[in-house]
Amino acid sequence: MSNALSRLLETRDWLLADGATGTTLFNMGLSSGDAPELWNVDQPDNIRALYRGAVEAGSDLFLTNSFGGNASRLKLHNAQDRVTELNRVAAELGREVADKADRPVVVAGSVGPTGEIMQPMGTLSYAGAVEMFHEQAEGLKAGGADVLWVETISAPEEFKAAAEAFKLADMPWCGTMSFDTAGRTMMGVTSAAMAEMVEKLPYPPLAFGANCGVGASDLLRTVLGFAATGSEFPLIAKGNAGIPQYVDGHIHYNGTPELMADYAVLARACGATIIGGCCGTTPEHLRAMRAALETRDPGPRPTLEQIAARLGGYSSASDGTGDDAGAPARARRRRRG
Secondary structure, eight states: OOOHHHHHHHHOSOEEOOOOHHHHHHHHTOOTTSOGGGHHHHOHHHHHHHHHHHHHHTOSEEEOSOTTOSHHHHGGGTOGGGHHHHHHHHHHHHHHHHHTSSSOOEEEEEEOOOSSOBTTTSSBOHHHHHHHHHHHHHHHHHTTOSEEEEEEEOOHHHHHHHHHHHHHTTOOEEEEEOOOBTTBOTTOOOHHHHHHHHHHOSSOOSEEEEEESSOHHHHHHHHHHHHHTTOOSOEEEEEOSSOEEEETTEEEEOOOHHHHHHHHHHHHHHTEEEEEEOTTOOHHHHHHHHHHHHHSOOOSOOOHHHHHHHHOOOSSSOOSSOTTTTOGGGOOOOOOO
16 A cells, blocks of 8 residues: 555654644643644644644654544534544644645544443443544545554554544554553553554554553563564554653653653664654654654664663563563564464
């Protein structure tokens, strides 16, 4: 499948993704509890500025302001009948900014979790999840997104539902899960289990990986877990800018641009191809990451101890798959299923 992202992946050893949507919009005045997606229509200049900030900082791709743009989440704001509109405009604004760049920039349509628990533990059926994701996907497609990007997923069934929905929309896609519970997702998925799941998908992604989670060190430990499986898919690393701290009534992430520059180079050494930031990552962080990726040799694959020495310790003793999951000596190559 030829598309803007696959063409970049064919010609580049690494790509810089974007940073935090929420952090940037809160800095612009978005109130806690408000739906960011409504700003696509109500505050379009702010959304253009969000996108431009990533592009001007050197990002090769950015995610649209549509993370919570599914019917379930928008229902909380009485906007469940505006799914197509809000996602289409999110992508249209992104297309406008990307097309003005002096280099190829990919518009990735962000798709977050439904916010519901899937059966049998919850009430959301698999078919219902596919329907919600498909509605959102069609809106992003209509607005000109190059690729769809499901992120911060915890349940494997929800990840599979997104993949099926994206096939219905006939769109290429990428996917990340959030490993925030002792090296596992909230629903217990390990890095090895995710890699195995991706290999078996009937409609596979262009790339997969991890986003958000606990901190940069934990996220890179997860990336090492992916790499140890020998998967041939490009890997994605989108870690938070440090650890959140409550300062003067606001959430502040303590990761400096220097730390995120180190993280970016280490992410590449761990095996990641698409490298970006999540919560707390600003254009200032992205500029430092871009400069580091352009000028520093990533060197050999780092050990867990080397990652901790550079970025700080881990939040748990294990990554959920065994302490030696990232050992390069155990890595093996296998063809995609």
